[in-house]
Amino acid sequence: MASRFLFNDTLWRELNDRIPKAKTVRAAVAYFATGASTILPLRKGDKLVVDMSLATVRAGTTDPREIRKLLRRGVQVFSRASLHAKFFIIDQVVIAGSANISGNARNNRDEAAVLTDDGAAVRRAMAIFEQLCTEPVRKGYLDKCIAEYRPPTFAGEANRSTSKRRKPAQAKVWIIGGLQYREFPEDEAAEANRVLKEVSRRLRDFEHSEVDHTRYARKPSFCSKLREDDWLIVCVKDGKGFDVWPPARFMEVRTIARRGGKRRYMVTYEAPIGTTAIRWTTLRAEAPGSLLAVQRPKPRTTPIVNEADADELLRLWDSRGRFRPGKRR
16 A cells, blocks of 8 residues: 655646546546636546535636536536535545645645555545435536636636746755855854854754755855755765765755855755765666656756655665665655
8 A cells, every 4th residue: 555645736746647547537626617627637437526506606616617528528527515525536546635626726725635545545435426426417507507607706716817926846855066065264154153053953853963054155046945844965066076965954044244245145954963975976876767857967956846756865865864775764
């Protein structure tokens, strides 16, 4: 049995990858907004249960024109006014979570789900799904819903067609490149040590970890995308190659004064004590084959957006930061 937690892009990627290849899909989704038939490409023989009550249609959160598209494809559609569940049975896998099918959910909302292939869970989900299929959507009711439909006038579950801002992809692992080994300028060392001492008060594991950092003359663009507890894999040029240090948890970005009235930026992170670096060539040989970021001859600062790749990468080290390819953390 395998289970995985899906969040934002990884959730939509799983649906997009699995549904077109599946033999059967059973989807129970409360709201099915404008554009949803493209986001969830159900086909002939698939089934959908959705809240297509008149109240929901009038609010614009389910668009009956999208349901018409599915019916024309041969999808069996059922309405259930009390439905608030969101789960998908794709062959022998269940994905259950928070997401309705809308552009807003995909592009602007934080959505989460759990994927499992546990046989008992799949059978239970299928049994529940069949219990929900009691009110088939027929032509007369569909026509009435289309006549009653009104586009939403609030920021609800419907697609925000005018929104140009797409939610940024979330990454929990970052490859940090473009670094060299250098000592701190003498006139900055005292303030830098003070900052590291302050940050060290927030260490989670005082016994086995310490605060380390990378520093920059200008604020790197990736800093604004880092979240506390993201993993950083720091790569530093050494001679003709690159050292790769074990994954460390990002803590915060601090600044200190430097010459000319400017500021130096310090990216601080909690790193395991007493570890040694591996070479970039070693990591490239052991990293997941689909992880394009580590196939390059030189490391570059890159977010690892695919959650499965990020997990595989982290598993190359144990909990004490020792490189153990093929073994779990």
